[in-house]
Amino acid sequence: MLTREDNEILTRTNPDTPLGEAMRRYWIPACLSSEIPEPDCPPVRVRLLGEDLIAFRDTSGRIGLLDEFCAHRRTSLWLGRNEECGLRCVYHGWKYDVDGNCVDMMNEPAESKLKDEVKLTAYPAIEMGQVVWAYMGPKDRMPEAPRFEWTQVPDTHRLVTKNRQECNWLQALEGGIDTAHAPILHRLITKDTDRVGIGADTELVNARPPTLEVDITDYGYRYVGLRDVPNDSTLVRTYHFIMPFHQIRPQQLRFRGGDWHNIIAGHMWVPTDDQNVMIYNWIYSFDEHPLVIGEEIERELGRGPGDLRPDYLSIRNKSNSWMIDRQVQKNETFTGIEGINTQDQAVQEAMGAVVDRSLEVLSTSDMAVVSARRLLLQAVRTVADGGDPPGVGTSYYGARAIDEIIPRDRKWRDVMLPKMYAEPRG
Ligand code: FES
Ligand SMILES: [Fe+2]
Known part of the structure; x- marks a missing residue:
């Protein structure tokens, strides 16, 4: 559990909140590159950490991330015309470049100097791994670019996708770094079903609950779930948590008609505001095989074509009780909810927008969750004291997550640790 005070700290990211300050010290996903696909395309709204922004790509391909509201009389620049290296407000024609400078005013005499005094808030933005990243913190503390290996292949x-959830960011993050729930929440309860889930006959389901080990690092932590499996072996699933909201996890995939491959997957849980989170989901192949069945994976997870609304909320959402089917719950899947990530979404949203963690009863399997809270609280204190939070360096660039079955008498660190860090690319 957390005290009410600490729960408040960890769930509030608006400007001038303690965690809001700390989070603004990292590069933050603002939108997908595909949302602003080409020069002079329509601008898009971006709500980040409680701030309303507009993203656009200008004539020369540069990305602007500006305050949504025009400096003049505050209408939305989402209505704006993206033209000739700037975004022009349609109300009276004030035009802004990607740095937020007002470069023209259609309602002012030509000799007016007013435009030289007008500047909109503009955040630096970079594009990497098909994602547009923003930096919203003090300019002199800007960290190195977030060159995760997945951004460099x-x-x-x-494949990178995103979906929205109607709950606080921390609830979603804590679901993602909680390995113990996977074979329970996502379980299939019969072999007699076409539904997607973790099979009743898999090692994951039949193993006893995992033992967790957490190694704190300078970027967050790595952790493993160790599960006894037959033949005197241990199933080792390794993960990384990279501050402030990244997860890297192992995944196995069967390419169309082919063999199983190890790929790596993960999420970024980006606070939209205190009641909503935008989840960026990525998977990548780190060997020579291109990723050919991304869309199928997304469908299984509940994020395929037709599963998401234009605003990135799942069609199965809180307002329709995630379309739970009690008959399916009785006979086929543990939850009766379609889509693996929709099941995660349901349990996280069902807590209410911001859960009161002072009421929790934690168990041993919550070790990774507790460690993340501790690191986040430490980061808040470090930033408040004028320091740099963990994870603004480059030590995570080559971090990989893998899973393997190893003989029970081998130590996982000896076998797995060398494979958990690759040479950084790019
Ligand atoms: S409100 Fe934008 S130019 Fe007047
Ligand atoms: Fe899950």
Whole structure:
């Protein structure tokens, strides 16, 4: 459990909140590159950490991330015309470049100097791994670019999607770093079903609950779930938590008609505001095989074509009780909810927008969750004291997550640790 005070700290990210300050010290996903696909395309709304912004790509391809509201009389620049290296407000024609400078005013005499005094808030933005990243913190503390390995592989080897959830960011993050729930929440309860889930006959389901080990690092932590499996072996699933909201996890995939491959997957849980989170989901292939069945994976997770609304909320959402089917719950899947990530979404949203963690009863399997809270609280204190939070360096660049079955008498660190860090690319 957390005290009410600490729960408040960890769930509030608006400007001038303690965690809001700390989070603004990292690069933060603002939108997908595909949302602003080409020069002079329509601008898009971006709500980040409680701030309303507009993202656009200008004539020369540069990305602007500006305050949504025009400096003049505050209408939305979402209505704006993206033209000739600037975004022009349609109300009276004030035009802004990607740095937020007002470069023209259609309602002012030509000799007016007013435009030289007008500047909109503009955040630096970079594009990497098909994602537009923003930096909203003090300029002199801007960290190195977030060169996760998944951002550095060719586009053919990566898939990035996003979906929205109607709950606080921390609830979603804590679901993602909680390995113990996977074979329970996502379980299939019969072999007699076409539904997607973790099979009743898999090692994951039949193993006893995992033992967790957490190694704190300078970027967050790595952790493993150790599960006894037959033949005197241990199933080792390794993960990384990278501050402030990244998870890297192992995944196995069967390419169409082919063999199983190890790929790596993960999420970024980006606070939209205190009641909503935008989840960026990525998978990549780190060997020579391009990723060919990304869409199928997304469908299984409940994020395929037709599963999401234009605003990135799942069609199965809180307002329709995630379309739970009690008959399916009785006979086929543990939850009766379609889509693995929709099941995660349901339990996280069902807590209410911001859960009161002072009421929790935690168990041993919550070790990774507790460790993340501790690191986040430490980061808040460090930033408040003028320091740099963990994870603004480059030590996570080559971090990989893998799973393997190893003989029970081998130590996982000896076998797995060397494979958990690759040479950084790019
Ligand atoms: S409100 Fe934008 S130019 Fe007047
Ligand atoms: Fe899950």
